[in-house]
Structures are given as structure tokens and as C-alpha cells.
Amino acid sequence: MNGIDAVVFALVDSNVKSVTGVPGFPITELMDAAMEKLRSEWSINEKVALDMALGSSVCGQRSAVITKHVGMNVLADPLVSSTTHTIGAGVVIIAGDDPGIEKSQNEQDSRFYGLVAEVPVFDPDCPQTAYQCIIDAFVLSEKTSAPVIIRITDRMLKTIGDFTRVNASVPTAGFDKKMWHLTMKGKHQRFHKTSYPLMCGYSENSRLNTIARRGKVGIISSGFSSHIVDFVIPDDISHLSLAAVNPLPMELVKSFVQGHERILVVEETEPVIEKQLSGVLGKLTGHMPYGKTEAEDIKNALGNIGRDTVSRDIVPQTIQKRGARPICDNCPYLPLYNAVKETGVPVAGDVGCVILASSPPLSLIDAAYSLGGAISTASGFDRKGIALIGDFGLAHSGINGLVNAVHNRHNVVVVVLQNEVSAMTGGQPVPDLTGLVSSYIRDTQVIDMDGGLPDLKKLLAEKLEKKGISVILARGKCPVY
Ligand code: SF4
Structure with a gap:
């Protein structure tokens, strides 16, 4: 289990x-x-x-x-x-x-x-x-x-x-x-x-909050961090393990804090508990890193328990260091991505597979803030640009941005990658909104990425020339799902 x-x-x-x-x-x-x-x-x-x-x-x-x-x-x-x-x-x-x-x-x-x-x-x-x-x-x-x-x-x-x-x-x-x-x-x-x-x-x-009192130093933890704490702490360190974290059980926490000289808070991802307390050590004092808790982090923090602050040199992770996550080599949308790149207009992306086009070699997307957000972001551009959005993003909340764009007479070329699956999350089915979109937007064109493609560069140039909202529903079959 x-x-x-x-x-x-x-x-x-x-x-x-x-x-x-x-x-x-x-x-x-x-x-x-x-x-x-x-x-x-x-x-x-x-x-x-x-x-x-x-x-x-x-x-x-x-x-x-x-x-x-x-x-x-x-x-x-x-x-x-x-x-x-x-x-x-x-x-x-x-x-x-x-x-x-x-x-x-x-x-x-x-x-x-x-x-x-x-x-x-x-x-x-x-x-x-x-x-x-x-x-x-x-x-x-x-x-x-x-x-x-x-x-x-x-x-x-x-x-x-x-x-x-x-x-x-x-x-x-x-x-x-x-x-x-x-x-x-x-x-x-x-x-x-x-x-x-x-x-x-x-x-x-709550019986789900547990205390082990053992010495002058105590750890307050919650979530999976508590699991790691239990594995690494020496026998002389106390542990208040919280499962019911909100509202924070202040009386319980205070009584634990009062019985110890130093308190370390260990929690993922942000200092949610730590921010509600004073005089404790954790992320805000540099003893613990933000994000994921590792056993080594707790050992290092305990090594610095006598210090009030610890300087932490944060080196932001680069894509080069982590490794790129590019578009699949056999993605049917590669010709479309290449054509969009050649237009030279601003491009708003989404957080489905489209986000993969943000990295080299395509480096196609100017910004991608949220799932379903591409059309509204492109509506804020100072000229007619392109919104690249998956069909799941469109159904999720992008459709609201589309209605708003039409209602407020914005100028956007909306390119919907219509593969009928949510490929980024495991291939869950997505509703087909062709009827809804084409009945609402007069300038809607369906293209088939798997055959009989028009000249994509010419098509995008024509749509960018027109005023108002143009939609290209690009049908394609994701080979992964
Ligand atoms: S998962 Fe499918 S849609 Fe996504 S990049 Fe790969 S081939 Fe293209």
C-alpha cells in the first residue's frame, strides 16, 4: 500500500x-x-x-x-x-x-x-x-x-x-x-x-499532531518533511509533527516552543508555519532552503542551530543545467511552430505542450502565464499578435478570453492546437469546440496538420493583415497518445 x-x-x-x-x-x-x-x-x-x-x-x-x-x-x-x-x-x-x-x-x-x-x-x-x-x-x-x-x-x-x-x-x-x-x-x-x-x-x-520531547532543541514540521525529520534527527532533539496545520494550533505550538532553547521549522514549500511564529529558525533565517526538503538540509540546519542567521547562496537553476525539454521530434505541430516563428509578431503561449516551444531551438513564445491565458495575453499586445493555445487550454478557461477578445474588438490570431487530448498531463480527452468557435467567430479556418496543409506562412500573414479575431483550428494527432 x-x-x-x-x-x-x-x-x-x-x-x-x-x-x-x-x-x-x-x-x-x-x-x-x-x-x-x-x-x-x-x-x-x-x-x-x-x-x-x-x-x-x-x-x-x-x-x-x-x-x-x-x-x-x-x-x-x-x-x-x-x-x-x-x-x-x-x-x-x-x-x-x-x-x-x-x-x-x-x-x-x-x-x-x-x-x-x-x-x-x-x-x-x-x-x-x-x-x-x-x-x-x-x-x-x-x-x-x-x-x-x-x-x-x-x-x-x-x-x-x-x-x-x-x-x-x-x-x-x-x-x-x-x-x-x-x-x-x-x-x-x-x-x-x-x-x-x-x-x-x-x-x-487533534490526535494527528504528535509531540516527542527530548532535549533543548526542537523541530516543528509538517507534511512529508515530518517523515524525513523522523529519519534524521538525533535522539536528543524534540519533534512536534503537525498534520492539522491550519488554523495553526497556537497553544500547542507555544507550549512546545517555550520548553526549548532553539526551534527549527522544517516545511515544504514556503515558510507558512514559520511566518506565524517569532523567534524560530527556518527558511526566513536561511537555515532551510525554500522548496523541497532533503535530509541533508535538516542536518545542515541542525549544524547551524546556534546561529541566528545563515547566509544562503541561491543559484537560480538554468535550462542548460537542468536539461532542455523540447517539443517531440515527431510532433505534427512543428511546421506550424516554425511558420509562427517567422512572422516576427509577439506570441502569447499557454502552459500545455505549447510551453515546450519556449526553449531553444524554437524559442518561439514571448510569454506564457497560465493555462488558458494565451488569448487574453495576446489581447493586451500593442499590435495584432498570435495566441498559441492547446484545445485543453481553450476549454479550461481560454474560451473566456476568446469571448472577451471578440466583445472588446481586439486583434488577435488565435491558433488552437486541436489534438483532442491533454498531452501534457497524460492524454486525457478534450471536448471538440469546433462548432462553438466557428459559430461565434466568422473568421475561423480549420487546417489538418496530418495532410493537405496550406502554405502556413502565407496563411498567418493573411490573418495578421485582417482586423479583429481570426481563429485557426489546427487539427493534428499526437503520436504519444
Ligand atoms: S506530446 Fe504530442 S502534442 Fe505534445 S509535443 Fe509531443 S507530439 Fe506534440
Whole structure:
């Protein structure tokens, strides 16, 4: 058994009726495993996934959302509102972080969303804790009438370990329409009067936060970092291992800190716990690096435990050092990429396979900020440029940018790489939006990358000459999926 099994069985044992999610590292495999045991579906985007989970909750059915960390940005809107709006049956969001950025566009820390939305966050270190966190999370979600976040990482999911299954619990709550009697201000007041104290009470007393008192130096850790700490610390160093990290159990933490002369905080990815404390050592003092925790980092930090600050020479990683991740040699879109490069106009990219065209030898893309963002970014250019977007990016949120571009009369050539799969995340199917796009945009042209291609350079030049929005739907078959 591993962390993936623990999460899936915890969802099953919690009587979850619906799982929604969006593919991406490190949660694709987890979602695939959930799909074998639970009613699950890949959603078009993370906001849709959470909106749907909330709908299930209203009808008294427990639901879970599985997303990578960047998806937390997309679902943040209903997440923050649902906390004060209140929910019905439990909703748990499993957020897969990527410390070390193996396969992501950034290295953000999902635990911060607990502080933003004022919802409980669990950060399990191993399969057993992950299982128990999810079991507790559904009960807590119903008690506090708010979603709960479980932060996981690839290493936690892949860790081998047993877990003890418990008898299924059942939802205790349906949605109570009485909350509509409150104003928006009243809802937030109700939250702070009733829900937030319950969250704090849970954190302070959770059996999932464990303490080993052993000496004058103590470590506070959470998540997979706790797992590593347990392996490396000497016998004379104390350890407070936190799984319930938001709200931070302040009384527990204070009592631990007071009993020690030096405290080191070990956590992935950002100093979320450390920033809430004073007089401790960690990332902010240079003792620990940002991002992924390694055993060597903890040993080095303990070696410097007598110092108040440690100078850390950060050398930003280059593509040359890491190694390039170029477009596949047999990608059907290579002729199109080459033609786009020759236009000399600004090019906004997306974070699907298109992002691979940003590196040499193509070096094609000027900027690529978010999944689905290419059309809106190109709408901000000072001249007619090109938006290169995958069909998953278009369905995810790019379609909003397209509607906005037409509505506000922008000038953009939109090139959609329409291979009907999300190739970057494992080949999940993508809806065909040809009918929708061609009925909305008069200047829509379908081309086939696998045969009968027009002169691409001439085609792009013609579209760039025209005013308004031009769409090229470039159909091609990805040889990988
Ligand atoms: S995975 Fe498919 S679509 Fe992506 S670069 Fe490779 S061949 Fe092209």
C-alpha cells in the first residue's frame, strides 16, 4: 500500500459520492486510482470541479476535488465564498503540491489557501496520516460547514506504508437554507462566531499532531518533511509533527516552543508555519532552503542551530543545467511552430505542450502565464499578435478570453492546437469546440496538420493583415497518445 491507496480508501470509507478533478502532476495517478472505485470525472477546470462538488454537498452527498496546486488559484473564488456561505455534506479538496517543481509552472504552497479562505488544512506525512486526515476532514467539514484542504505531495503519495481502515462514517448534514436570512456581513460574523472556533478547537486537540520531547532543541514540521525529520534527527532533539496545520494550533505550538532553547521549522514549500511564529529558525533565517526538503538540509540546519542567521547562496537553476525539454521530434505541430516563428509578431503561449516551444531551438513564445491565458495575453499586445493555445487550454478557461477578445474588438490570431487530448498531463480527452468557435467567430479556418496543409506562412500573414479575431483550428494527432 502507498499514499495513493490511503487517499482513495479514505474517500471510499468516508462515503464520498462524487470526485471531480483536473489532471496534472502530482495528482493524475491519484485521480486515475479514484476513478476505479468512485464516481469520478475530469472537469474542464478547477472552479467547475469545486462548483460541482458544492452542488453535491448541497444535496447531502460528500464530494472531493482533486487538483494540482496551480488549480487552487482557479478554484479560489468558490472556495473563499463557500466558507461563509456554508455547505451541506462534507467537501474535501486534495491539493497536490510540487516542491522542487518537477512538472509545474510554479512552486506555490497550497497551505496558504487555508489562511486566505479560513478553512482547515491538513498536511499528512505518510499513508496512515493521510488516511486519518481525510476521515477527520469530512467530519470537520460538516461540523464547520466549510470545505477542508488536504495538501499532498508526490513523495507522500508514493511512500509505502500500511494504514488501518475504519468503519464508514456517513454525512451528518444537508444544506440549511436558513443561512439566506443573514446578510453577507452576517454570514462572515456567523463564521467567526461558530465555525472558526470549532476549527481552532480541532487543531489544538487533534490526535494527528504528535509531540516527542527530548532535549533543548526542537523541530516543528509538517507534511512529508515530518517523515524525513523522523529519519534524521538525533535522539536528543524534540519533534512536534503537525498534520492539522491550519488554523495553526497556537497553544500547542507555544507550549512546545517555550520548553526549548532553539526551534527549527522544517516545511515544504514556503515558510507558512514559520511566518506565524517569532523567534524560530527556518527558511526566513536561511537555515532551510525554500522548496523541497532533503535530509541533508535538516542536518545542515541542525549544524547551524546556534546561529541566528545563515547566509544562503541561491543559484537560480538554468535550462542548460537542468536539461532542455523540447517539443517531440515527431510532433505534427512543428511546421506550424516554425511558420509562427517567422512572422516576427509577439506570441502569447499557454502552459500545455505549447510551453515546450519556449526553449531553444524554437524559442518561439514571448510569454506564457497560465493555462488558458494565451488569448487574453495576446489581447493586451500593442499590435495584432498570435495566441498559441492547446484545445485543453481553450476549454479550461481560454474560451473566456476568446469571448472577451471578440466583445472588446481586439486583434488577435488565435491558433488552437486541436489534438483532442491533454498531452501534457497524460492524454486525457478534450471536448471538440469546433462548432462553438466557428459559430461565434466568422473568421475561423480549420487546417489538418496530418495532410493537405496550406502554405502556413502565407496563411498567418493573411490573418495578421485582417482586423479583429481570426481563429485557426489546427487539427493534428499526437503520436504519444
Ligand atoms: S506530446 Fe504530442 S502534442 Fe505534445 S509535443 Fe509531443 S507530439 Fe506534440
